[in-house]
Amino acid sequence: MTEVTLIDYGAGNLRSLRAAFERIGASVRVTGDPAEVAGAERLVLPGVGAAGPAMRALRERGLDRSIRGSEAPLLGVCLGMQLLFERSDEGGVECLGLLPGSVRPIGWAERVPHMGWNDVTGDGEPAVCYFAHSYAVACEDDVVAARTPIDGRDVPAVVRSGRLEGVQFHPEKSAGDGRRMLERWFAA
Amino acid sequence: MLRRRVIPCLDVRGGRLVKGINFESLRDCGDPVDAARRYADAGADEIVWLNISAGEERWPELLAAVERAAERVDVPLCVGGGVSSTEQARQLLLAGADKVSVNTAALDEPELVTELADRFGTQCVVVAIDAARSNGGWEAHAAAGRRPTGRDAVGWASEAAERGAGELLVTSIDSDGTGSGYDVDLLATVCDAVTVPVIASGGAGGPSDLVRALEAGASAALAASIFHDGTHSIAEVKREVAACGLPVRI
Numbered sequence: 001m002t003e004v005t006l007i008d009y010g011a012g013n014l015r016s017l018r019a020a021f022e023r024i025g026a027s028v029r030v031t032g033d034p035a036e037v038a039g040a041e042r043l044v045l046p047g048v049g050a051a052g053p054a055m056r057a058l059r060e061r062g063l064d065r066s067i068r069g070s071e072a073p074l075l076g077v078c079l080g081m082q083l084l085f086e087r088s089d090e091g092g093v094e095c096l097g098l099l100p101g102s103v104r105p106i107g108w109a110e111r112v113p114h115m116g117w118n119d120v121t122g123d124g125e126p127a128v129c130y131f132a133h134s135y136a137v138a139c140e141d142d143v144v145a146a147r148t149p150i151d152g153r154d155v156p157a158v159v160r161s162g163r164l165e166g167v168q169f170h171p172e173k174s175a176g177d178g179r180r181m182l183e184r185w186f187a188a
Numbered sequence: 189m190l191r192r193r194v195i196p197c198l199d200v201r202g203g204r205l206v207k208g209i210n211f212e213s214l215r216d217c218g219d220p221v222d223a224a225r226r227y228a229d230a231g232a233d234e235i236v237w238l239n240i241s242a243g244e245e246r247w248p249e250l251l252a253a254v255e256r257a258a259e260r261v262d263v264p265l266c267v268g269g270g271v272s273s274t275e276q277a278r279q280l281l282l283a284g285a286d287k288v289s290v291n292t293a294a295l296d297e298p299e300l301v302t303e304l305a306d307r308f309g310t311q312c313v314v315v316a317i318d319a320a321r322s323n324g325g326w327e328a329h330a331a332a333g334r335r336p337t338g339r340d341a342v343g344w345a346s347e348a349a350e351r352g353a354g355e356l357l358v359t360s361i362d363s364d365g366t367g368s369g370y371d372v373d374l375l376a377t378v379c380d381a382v383t384v385p386v387i388a389s390g391g392a393g394g395p396s397d398l399v400r401a402l403e404a405g406a407s408a409a410l411a412a413s414i415f416h417d418g419t420h421s422i423a424e425v426k427r428e429v430a431a432c433g434l435p436v437r438i
Contacts, residue, residue, distance in 0.1 A: 013281055016284055019258065023262075048309060110383070111384060111407060113385070116190050116193050116407065130233075132264070172262065176262075178262065
């Protein structure tokens with residue numbers, strides 16, 4: 001059975017993500033060890049909170065190098081997706097720089113955070129997923145696989161490039177649509 | 189388009205689901221994780237657990253229940269009730285709560301909201317405000333509505349949002365438990381005063397009440413007894429919300 005490795009860098013609760021992968025039949029390892037991350041088959045980069053403390057935690061543990069050096073498929077979830085890009089306006093922090101683009105506040109939205117269930121439309125089945133974020137990725141169209149409308153503007157909901165994928169929503173909290181998204185990534 | 193949310197609220201004492209007219213006649217109603225799952229399967233967009241435990245001794249049981257919920261419930265879970273420190277919030281979030289709501293402790297020490305937002309991110313922090321009509325406005329009450337604070341509830345809502353609350357859970361004390369509808373004026377006033385999402389609470393008697401709260405500007409409507417007593421289902425409420433032209437997840 002393929003193993004999914006959740007990168008634990010102290011960013012909080014990984015229980016829900018772990019359970020969501022176990023529900024689709026994955027065997028899950030949770031680790032903060034850079035060597036284990038470097039050798040993992042499939043990686044998931046979770047993230048809750050702010051970009052600055054998250055990047056600091058990844059660097060302190062040497063996990064940024066393991067993630068950059070890995071050739072395994074990697075899924076970034078919410079903040080974990082944002083960290084894949086070059087920099088974030090949230091605290092003006094340099095991120096992992098694996099994808100070209102930056103992270104900007106969704107200042108035009110009527111209400112911030114963008115909190116709740118919204119459309120995810122793109123190259124997969126249309127879905128409605130759960131979002132909770134105040135920043136969004138700004139990047140070239142070629143890495144955007146699906147988008148979500150926020151008060152008249154679309155933001156990237158799914159990005160994909162080579163071994164990298166990122167989702168701005170929380171698939172582990174998005175009921176059946178989230179489950180199908182995880183199944184697709186896991187089977188790819 | 190961002191959907192309006194329908195949220196069932198469950199009273200939890202330690203690790204058990206309870207129901208009661210007042211604190212003296214609480215009845216054990218089973219496992220709150222099972223109940224949360226049933227509601228999630230029935231279409232609930234989020235679940236709120238209100239911890240009404242009397243004391244600290246029930247805390248580990250609550251955390252254990254939150255852990256089981258995180259493993260079994262695939263929609264967001266917000267836990268509140270008696271949370272008074274960043275350490276308690278940390279424990280709930282680590283156990284698997286997606287959001288933590290604070291009420292009395294935030295009124296007593298508003299800095300707590302700032303600390304929670306800085307530490308865990310605004311999207312985890314819900315400030316619950318219990319408001320009662322007073323002198324043409326609304327007064328914020330602490331201690332589950334028992335202690336008037338002298339603070340203007342709308343002013344407190346603005347301050348809480350500025351301090352980093354990612355969401356406000358606004359309960360009308362006057363309407364709560366009456367089934368005669370939410371305090372729509374209160375909701376409209378708070379929604380105008382802040383730019384964070386507002387969850388309406390207190391007074392739902394039927395689907396049309398939730399519609400009115402959402403039309404007043406609330407991003408979500410929370411209800412308890414209409415769902416628990418089986419008088420109305422989540423699906424029924426959502427059908428009515430959709431019929432009134434508001435976006436919901438069906």
